[in-house]
Amino acid sequence: METLIGLLVAAPLLGAGILLTGGRRLDRTGHLIGTLLALVSFAFAVVLFADMLGKDTAQRTLTSHLWTWVPVEGFQAQVGFQLDQLSMTFVLLITGVGSLIHIYSIGYMAHDERRRRFFGYLNLFLAAMLLLVLADNYFLLYAGWEGVGLASYLLIGFWQHKPSAATAAKKAFIVNRVGDIGLSIGIMLMFTTFGSFAFADVFPKVAQASGTQHATVTGIGFMLLLAACGKSAQVPLQSWLGDAMEGPTPVSALIHAATMVTAGVYLITRSSAIFNAAPDAQTAVVTVGAVTLLFGAIVGCAKDDIKKALAGSTMSQIGYMIMAAGLGPIGYVFAIMHLVTHGFFKAGLFLGAGSVMHGMNDEVDMRRYGALRSYMPITFVTFGLGYLAIIGFPGLSGFFSKDKIIEAAFAKGGGEGWILGSAALLGAAITAFYMTRVMIMTFFGEKRWQPDAEGHEPHPHESPATMTVPMIVLAFGSVFAGGLFSINSAFVKWLEPVTGHSEGNSPVSTATVTAGTMVVLVVGVALAWAMYGRRPVPAVAPRGSLLTRAARRDLLQDDFNHVVLVRGGEHLTRSLVYLDHSLVDGVVNGTAASVGGLSGRLRRVQNGYVRSYAVSMLGGTALVVAATLLMRAV
């Protein structure tokens, strides 16, 4: 069984290798190879899962040591895998949703001549993500982390002939870089403090840390949070996610909804030992989560681009997960549970959005959709189920996972608990609002279709089976996953041995929370209906209030970055250039000028008069003689 873990990562890696080096010969079959290897990986994951279920809780963790990566005295980096319940959950999600998206891409990318390369990148992404969640030490995790960043860069910029896509890819890469620096500093701190970066070595030592070590643990926590902010698009490193929608839609579904952006949640949950020992870092985590969940939701309300609206929603939902992960043992399990259900319904929503775009000549503006429900029945139903799941309609996946997070937020206790709980409830209301808005603008109301730039009238049609089947599967997940996980608290029992779990003392009863979420849900939906369903949607966006306009510009996040970071950086470089010109060059040029001036004076001595040379010779001789005599005398 241990060998299977290695093969799990090797299969997509092999696929990436074959597809990216195989050349044109594989153009016809490349997508099938890529999909097959993703499915192989998924099959391995299922075998391992079945094996794990058959074992006692205590013996479920599998480890597999492959080789020593950096064998240096005092610095041993191992390539080793650790498969426990947490990794298993991720592995199933990554390979499962990943395989579905591979299948979907066969249809979606059918007319793209660089399809083989696309599947190579998708496989590379799967391999990197699996490495990230299976690593048994932070060093290897970092390799996967960077690999995911690289794959995401390649995929966002896949249509690199569009300048906007190329820019978006660079933006995502650079913003992620900031987070990566946090992770690498965190790992370095870990190594200098505890002498190792293996999970098994670090976590027990963290628990015993005291004094300055304890302060270092808090520092490590903050650095890991920075890393999580970068990868998971949390405030303040959130600006890349909206632009990342320039990538092909399956990429948005795979990377920016289901898997990559959840890496931050994984990192925090995996490092639960560190965060449990650092309450200050935990406070920062919940703050980031709560701010982001509102931030993303507000942005989602104002976007007319269907993918960008969904991107705002992703940011917001990840905010829920990060907040839950920051709550400590009362939240870890629910963060992961929401992550899994979100993986289903958000991937489904994105694939639905892709299907709509596919039928509408790649139009993304929702103001040019409308009345699509009868033209795309399967897309409508699957998207609709995803919609009901995300707003937390009773009985669907999102209902179970999101309610638990809201409850856990209240259970944090004290004023903090009330603030977090209210933020989460408010977020749920806004979620209901913007998702209803997306739903109404896309599938209901009047036809507002416009011909595309080349004058082709859109002819909406249902997508081919390779695209609809994954959507149907994901819709099933959106409907049933949450309920299945909640039967007899199955998910809590499954993850408890890894992350720990404690029932908090919520000042508000479960029934009250459920009632509260129902109320905000109805309010959100009703408000959206009143604004977009009851009267026709204008084809051109109205100017809107100040908040709307700010939200359309992603709540001025780019402007903020521009003013503070870009301008600041420019001023910094300008002053450095000035310093270089005035100080460094001044010293260098000054030396040269003074040497030149001095020699100019000195050369006057060379006046060409023989007699003056004779004088200097005589003087010199006299000097030498005098010196010799003086030395004698002494």
Add this chain to the structure above:
Amino acid sequence: MNPVNYLYLSALLFTIGAAGVLIRRNAIVVFMCVELMLNACNLAFVTFSRLHGNLDGQIIAFFTMVVAAAEVVVGLAIIVSIYRTRHSASVDDANLMKL
């Protein structure tokens, strides 16, 4: 007679020669002053030879004469050719060797 007196004479001659080199402008006179300095040295060499009772100084005096003779040949040739081109034997007129 005390041989040291010859040394005083030698120093006197040398000084006269050096002063002539520095002060006079006519190249021929400068040249003669150089000869005077050389001969002052010769006198000192011979005197020291006498004082120390060996022949080293006298031998060196002969060398000096040989060198002086050779120098006169070359030097006079240069002076003559300068005079032919510049119609002047003044050392201050030949001041082109400068920046």
